[in-house]
Amino acid sequence: MDEIICPLCGKSNPIDNKYCDYCLAYLKPRETSEPVPDSDTNRGGLGGHSTGEQAPSWLKEIWGSNSSDEETPAERDLGLELPPADTSDWMPGSSAKESETQQAGSTVSPFLGGKESDDSDEIPAWLNDALIEEGVPEGQEAEDLESQPQYGEQDKASQTEKNAVRQGPGSLESAGPLAGLTGVLSAEPGIARIRKPKAYSTKIRISDSQLEHVKLLQSILEEEGQPKPLPEKSPISQQHVLRWSIALVLLISVFWSLIFSKGQIPLPIYDEGSAEVNRLINQLPENSRVLVGFDFEPGLASELDAAAYSVFDHLVSQGTLFTTISTTPTGPILAERFFQYILPNEKLIDGQDYVNLGYLPGGAAGLLNFIENPPGMMPYSIEGSSVWATETSEALPPVNGINEITDFEMIILLVDDPDIARIWVEQLSPYITDSQTLTSLVLVTSAQLEPIVRPYFESIPQSVNGLVVGLRGGSAYARLVGGEQLPGQFWDAFGVGTFVAALLILVGGLAYYVVPELSRTVRGQEKVE
Amino acid sequence: MKNPIYAAVAIGVGLVVLVGYFLQIDLLVNLRIILLNWATILIAVALLVGVVNLFTVHWRKLSTDQPDKINSIALLVGLTITLAVSGWFGPTTPISLWIFNYIQIPVEASLMALLSVVLIYAGVRLLRRKPNLLTITFIATAVVILLMSGHLFGIDIPGLAALRIWIGKVPAVAGARGILLGVSLGIIAAGLRILMGADRPYGEN
Numbered sequence: 052m053d054e055i056i057c058p059l060c061g062k063s064n065p066i067d068n069k070y071c072d073y074c075l076a077y078l079k080p081r082e083t084s085e086p087v088p089d090s091d092t093n094r095g096g097l098g099g100h101s102t103g104e105q106a107p108s109w110l111k112e113i114w115g116s117n118s119s120d121e122e123t124p125a126e127r128d129l130g131l132e133l134p135p136a137d138t139s140d141w142m143p144g145s146s147a148k149e150s151e152t153q154q155a156g157s158t159v160s161p162f163l164g165g166k167e168s169d170d171s172d173e174i175p176a177w178l179n180d181a182l183i184e185e186g187v188p189e190g191q192e193a194e195d196l197e198s199q200p201q202y203g204e205q206d207k208a209s210q211t212e213k214n215a216v217r218q219g220p221g222s223l224e225s226a227g228p229l230a231g232l233t234g235v236l237s238a239e240p241g242i243a244r245i246r247k248p249k250a251y252s253t254k255i256r257i258s259d260s261q262l263e264h265v266k267l268l269q270s271i272l273e274e275e276g277q278p279k280p281l282p283e284k285s286p287i288s289q290q291h292v293l294r295w296s297i298a299l300v301l302l303i304s305v306f307w308s309l310i311f312s313k314g315q316i317p318l319p320i321y322d323e324g325s326a327e328v329n330r331l332i333n334q335l336p337e338n339s340r341v342l343v344g345f346d347f348e349p350g351l352a353s354e355l356d357a358a359a360y361s362v363f364d365h366l367v368s369q370g371t372l373f374t375t376i377s378t379t380p381t382g383p384i385l386a387e388r389f390f391q392y393i394l395p396n397e398k399l400i401d402g403q404d405y406v407n408l409g410y411l412p413g414g415a416a417g418l419l420n421f422i423e424n425p426p427g428m429m430p431y432s433i434e435g436s437s438v439w440a441t442e443t444s445e446a447l448p449p450v451n452g453i454n455e456i457t458d459f460e461m462i463i464l465l466v467d468d469p470d471i472a473r474i475w476v477e478q479l480s481p482y483i484t485d486s487q488t489l490t491s492l493v494l495v496t497s498a499q500l501e502p503i504v505r506p507y508f509e510s511i512p513q514s515v516n517g518l519v520v521g522l523r524g525g526s527a528y529a530r531l532v533g534g535e536q537l538p539g540q541f542w543d544a545f546g547v548g549t550f551v552a553a554l555l556i557l558v559g560g561l562a563y564y565v566v567p568e569l570s571r572t573v574r575g576q577e578k579v580e
Numbered sequence: 581m582k583n584p585i586y587a588a589v590a591i592g593v594g595l596v597v598l599v600g601y602f603l604q605i606d607l608l609v610n611l612r613i614i615l616l617n618w619a620t621i622l623i624a625v626a627l628l629v630g631v632v633n634l635f636t637v638h639w640r641k642l643s644t645d646q647p648d649k650i651n652s653i654a655l656l657v658g659l660t661i662t663l664a665v666s667g668w669f670g671p672t673t674p675i676s677l678w679i680f681n682y683i684q685i686p687v688e689a690s691l692m693a694l695l696s697v698v699l700i701y702a703g704v705r706l707l708r709r710k711p712n713l714l715t716i717t718f719i720a721t722a723v724v725i726l727l728m729s730g731h732l733f734g735i736d737i738p739g740l741a742a743l744r745i746w747i748g749k750v751p752a753v754a755g756a757r758g759i760l761l762g763v764s765l766g767i768i769a770a771g772l773r774i775l776m777g778a779d780r781p782y783g784e785n
Contacts, residue, residue, distance in 0.1 A: 293704065298697045316731040350688030384680050387672040392681070407672065412627060413620035420616040433672060473760070498729065502752035506760060523729055546730030552700050553726035559704035560719060564711055
């Protein structure tokens, strides 16, 4: 059944209808009753404006370009159905030729040139792409991408698209409120034409060489992501052998010395600090009271036991009474161990020959408090019994008559830590350096502490009056007083151990350095040859 | 200054103790002794809190199935047994001394023995890693001190004993004095900063 499209609403109506069933608009152009003027005299579009000479130049140009009778490619492809070619009766000035031109015009802007429409029988590439883009299979997209024009070609196609839709001024409006009118100025083609936006491919366009590089990079990254097995380590490496060799040599030398060499090597003759301590102890009266600080770690107990043994042996022989205190938590039990186990020949009685005041907390503040007020700061022994004189009990012999720190005849500090040594010396210095004070301060230290405490001993006035350093100092003191028991046992093994250690460092270091250098030189010479 | 009370208390106590150290006024001296007693008690309590915290941390580590549980078990068992024995029998009884003599002292002495091996090993490798003048000087000094600390089998090498004494009295003491001076200056600076309120190591940010 034949139908006619309403130029106003665009709906189909029977061919016989004069008016649209939907919008009551004229479906056919009305017959004109007036003679149709010559087309040349009606190029203005609206009647009355006669000659083309009066029109502006741009309009003349457009007219000239729209004189072709051919349809534009866009119309053919889009299948636009145009209204009949007859000129409407309300537009008497339009000619038949012009009407044909108007049919070909559709919605093209009259301002744009339509030169391309004359020679565009074939569908341009851009339009073809836009039309078939939705229907392209996914697999063929890569091939299409390569066949698509590059950027320069795309620009040309875009320009062609714009030019293709530029039509002459005599086109007939086919839809909208101005349907049926000719010479309507349409909007810009890109805006007026409502169509689905072109879908651009999201895939990057790359060349073959770039693709090769991508594959190469991908393979490198995949290799990096895969865990590589570590080279198998030998269970016995060169370092293990070296360490075990050092330990073995040291152990053999020390044990050999302990077992087979007893007292064959003489003790050191003289040590300045030890001699000064000996002099101070000799000056002490009988049953003098000495405060002893046990402030070292159990790991260094062997060295300090040996260093302090002869000093305490000498003190015990003079009937000295000891009061012990510690600023480290392990100090009280070290003191107890020393008096009960290290000096077995002179078994001392707790509470009678010595009293253990226990642990003094607070570091420097606690020590200062004790120095200023010994009975108030440490009123009880480690066993919990009262030490100092009270209204109900007498003071224990080691602290009898002691009210201030300077009431002790001597203060001996066994220490291995530089900070603790410094705190003791600094807090006691105001009392020790006082010319009216008879109390002396003696340090029995580990060998590693000698550089730190020696400045106090060598300063004037002396902050430290006597110094026994390590096993060497203890051995020197033992030789002075004639008791060589404990230091003598250790002195031989100690000497062998230090000698072997020095030898290992010297020989091993040179071998470790010289042998690789020599082998490298030999290898270099071989290469040269 | 978020809370000026903390700073005021710290500065005030510090000034009282410091001034009481220089001026023998009965009021200041007595006040200083009281404050030092308080500080000593607080530090002792902090030690107890530290022991409790140590126990709690390792107990939590044990109960939450974390790695290296064996170390936590050893610590907790050792701490409990020592605490029970010393608390029940007393810290100076033979059984407490046995634990100390035959467990703690050998363990710590063994660590010191290991240290000697490690130090010798480091000395051996030092020449290969950094063979320069300082390294050679360091190694030579260590060797001289080690040789002359012992008896050297009664052999008297001329000049070596004097060199050892010189090293012990001049370069070593010079370095130690420098360290002591630096420590003293640092302590003075830290004390002044606390007294002026520039440093507030008592919890205030």
